[in-house]
Amino acid sequence: MSAKIHCAILDDYQHVALSFADWSPLKERVEMQVLSEHIADETELAAAIIDAEIVIIMRERTPFSASLLARLPNLKLLITSGMRNASIDMAAAKSRGVTVCGTGSGGSAPVEMTWALILGLARHLVEENNALRHNGPWQNTVGFGLSGKRLGLIGLGKIGQKMAVIAQAFGMHVVAWSQNLTAERAAECGVDFAASKEALLATSDVVSIHLVLSERTRGLLDAADLALMKPSGLLINTSRAAIVDQPALIAALKACKIGGAGLDVFDVEPLPANHPLRTLPNVLATPHLGYVADGNYQTYFTEAVDDIEAFLAGEPVRVLS
Numbered sequence: 003m004s005a006k007i008h009c010a011i012l013d014d015y016q017h018v019a020l021s022f023a024d025w026s027p028l029k030e031r032v033e034m035q036v037l038s039e040h041i042a043d044e045t046e047l048a049a050a051i052i053d054a055e056i057v058i059i060m061r062e063r064t065p066f067s068a069s070l071l072a073r074l075p076n077l078k079l080l081i082t083s084g085m086r087n088a089s090i091d092m093a094a095a096k097s098r099g100v101t102v103c104g105t106g107s108g109g110s111a112p113v114e115m116t117w118a119l120i121l122g123l124a125r126h127l128v129e130e131n132n133a134l135r136h137n138g139p140w141q142n143t144v145g146f147g148l149s150g151k152r153l154g155l156i157g158l159g160k161i162g163q164k165m166a167v168i169a170q171a172f173g174m175h176v177v178a179w180s181q182n183l184t185a186e187r188a189a190e191c192g193v194d195f196a197a198s199k200e201a202l203l204a205t206s207d208v209v210s211i212h213l214v215l216s217e218r219t220r221g222l223l224d225a226a227d228l229a230l231m232k233p234s235g236l237l238i239n240t241s242r243a244a245i246v247d248q249p250a251l252i253a254a255l256k257a258c259k260i261g262g263a264g265l266d267v268f269d270v271e272p273l274p275a276n277h278p279l280r281t282l283p284n285v286l287a288t289p290h291l292g293y294v295a296d297g298n299y300q301t302y303f304t305e306a307v308d309d310i311e312a313f314l315a316g317e318p319v320r321v322l323s
Contacts, residue, residue, distance in 0.1 A: 006033040008076070009056040009310065013063040014038045022296075023303035028310060032056070040064070040272060048073035055079065056313075058306050061293060062087055063271065068094035079313050083107065083293075083302035085322065088215060092322065101313060102322045105305035111295035113164045115288070116240045119264030120208055123236050123286045124148060146207075146234070146261070149173035154206025156199070156222075157213040157241070158183055158191055165210060166193045177202055181218060203230040208238065215242035225250035234261040240292045243267045255282050266292045
């Protein structure tokens, strides 16, 4: 009997990868290795998975650079959750003969997470919950009501459109802008079109970012942009941290130039223990939970099993280019 193929699953923070799919079709051919602790050091990571012919990664938790790929001579198949992963050096993978496959991914979970951040900030839920738990003041804050307020969406793709529908259910007025958005497209989605990024920032009570990170969107919001926001304005980012100039955002929050920020994405993940975003009182931060929901996990790992079976059969599916 031939030796089993070695498959490593990285960054299984919640220890659930093997429970969200039926891995039994692979048990006779594939040996599983599950790493639940994040390994940031490339040398240490390469040593831990040196025997792996298949590696499954969760979103962009662990980047696969050219140098890391060069340290994994046995790697034949790299599977990422979702059909896009900017942290994989695709050219290096191709040059080394590594097939890269993806999985499906739903948009509902990040929408729900975004609204959790908006509502948590607007109604001071963390502060009030902590006060209640520790016998602090009974009703210490005044909530920021959403009805009648303006939601500014930077990006009106699939997630942005879902955001608009929910905002309207709350009685909010919705306006949108992106580099590619037209007035006609905004009208089709039932929202107003902002003539410029600056106009959206200056008039919105809540600004929520829903863009893919690219060279065009990196640093899209800088210090001058943040200065345009209302002093009471809330900035929500569940897309990618680098879309906003991080030092400028921290400075604006420290100076209370904006009302607060709801953040699910960071320039370094996991966020360092001494990072200021961990302690600023006007920040509601979550550890990149946008896509972390049962439905998505079931899709990710079930389709990862499918990807492996198809690859072993010589007919890979969902191949990324």
